[in-house]
Amino acid sequence: MIYLNGSYMPVEEAKVSVLDRGFLFGDGVYEVIPVYGGRPFRLGEHLRRLDDSLRGIRMESPLDDVQWLEVFRQLIDGTHDQYLYLQITRGAAPKRDHAIPVGVKPTVFVMCSPISPIPPEGVAAVTVPDIRWQWCHIKAITLLSNVLLRQEALDRGAIEGILIRDGRVIEGAASNVFAVLGGVLTTPPKSHELLPGITRDLVLELARANRIPCEERQMTLAEVRQADELWLTSSTREILPVIRLDEMPVGNGEPGPLWARLHQLYQTYKQHLRNP
Numbered sequence: 156m157i158y159l160n161g162s163y164m165p166v167e168e169a170k171v172s173v174l175d176r177g178f179l180f181g182d183g184v185y186e187v188i189p190v191y192g193g194r195p196f197r198l199g200e201h202l203r204r205l206d207d208s209l210r211g212i213r214m215e216s217p218l219d220d221v222q223w224l225e226v227f228r229q230l231i232d233g234t235h236d237q238y239l240y241l242q243i244t245r246g247a248a249p250k251r252d253h254a255i256p257v258g259v260k261p262t263v264f265v266m267c268s269p270i271s272p273i274p275p276e277g278v279a280a281v282t283v284p285d286i287r288w289q290w291c292h293i294k295a296i297t298l299l300s301n302v303l304l305r306q307e308a309l310d311r312g313a314i315e316g317i318l319i320r321d322g323r324v325i326e327g328a329a330s331n332v333f334a335v336l337g338g339v340l341t342t343p344p345k346s347h348e349l350l351p352g353i354t355r356d357l358v359l360e361l362a363r364a365n366r367i368p369c370e371e372r373q374m375t376l377a378e379v380r381q382a383d384e385l386w387l388t389s390s391t392r393e394i395l396p397v398i399r400l401d402e403m404p405v406g407n408g409e410p411g412p413l414w415a416r417l418h419q420l421y422q423t424y425k426q427h428l429r430n431p
């Protein structure tokens with residue numbers, strides 16, 4: 156079952172107008188919220204980021220927090236690990252016009268899907284130029300550049316593209332990036348250049364709570380090529396160790412000790428949600 160504009164229905168029966176601005180212009184935003192033990196993970200943080208994304212495209216949330224939670228409750232299926240995908244577009248206006256229409260009802264779509272297991276042996280990544288627009292802090296559904304960059308990574312035998320802008324590491328095509336540089340867990344600061352990842356914030360929070368040295372600062376590609384460890388973070392892939400970057404081993408070519416520590420802390424944190 157999925158949720159579309161106030162109704163629950165099988166996905167095959169869900170229909171959206173061809174005049175929907177999501178379809179015509181990619182005019183909308185989305186969220187991805189993991190669910191553990193039947194409970195949405197970091198729900199408040201995800202809903203605040205959704206509000207920020209909506210404000211960034213001159214929209215307001217069509218549902219309040221209580222209403223969102225009710226929709227999620229209806230869709231969450233049992234207690235296995237899953238994720239909610241939520242998308243809001245500016246809706247279907249009577250004619251195709253770039254200008255933002257007045258009085259159009261947004262289209263609201265939510266579905267819940269299983270989460271795939273994470274490969275603990277680590278993955279390969281490649282560097283790609285950051286060809287995206289300049290408001291990457293908005294979780295916009297307009298993802299054509301991310302799609303092309305991810306596919307380039309797959310074509311080159313890797314699972315993720317790490318985006319480079321002016322010689323700096325920005326983030327992954329669908330993830331944030333952490334590097335261990337001289338024993339310090341390092342990630343770029345929040346800005347318009349990257350998505351403020353909910354997993355990124357939790358990793359920093361867990362590191363600080365456990366007195367693991369960490370820093371938010373710009374990282375050059377040259378520095379990252381010398382990193383002892385490199386990780387990708389996202390809601391569905393948690394903390395993923397990168398063991399090869401552009402076909403060269405990262406560190407000793409295996410998931411590193413700091414990754415093992417943070418992975419453990421992250422699993423313990425998740426477990427609290429499953430068994431409060």
Ligand SMILES: Cc1ncc(COP(=O)(O)O)c(C=O)c1O
Binds near residue numbers: 327328329352
């Ligand atoms: C471009 C980009 N950066 C970062 C992330 C990670 O964000 P989060 O940890 O909130 O899933 C994502 C997630 O899909 C993303 O698409």
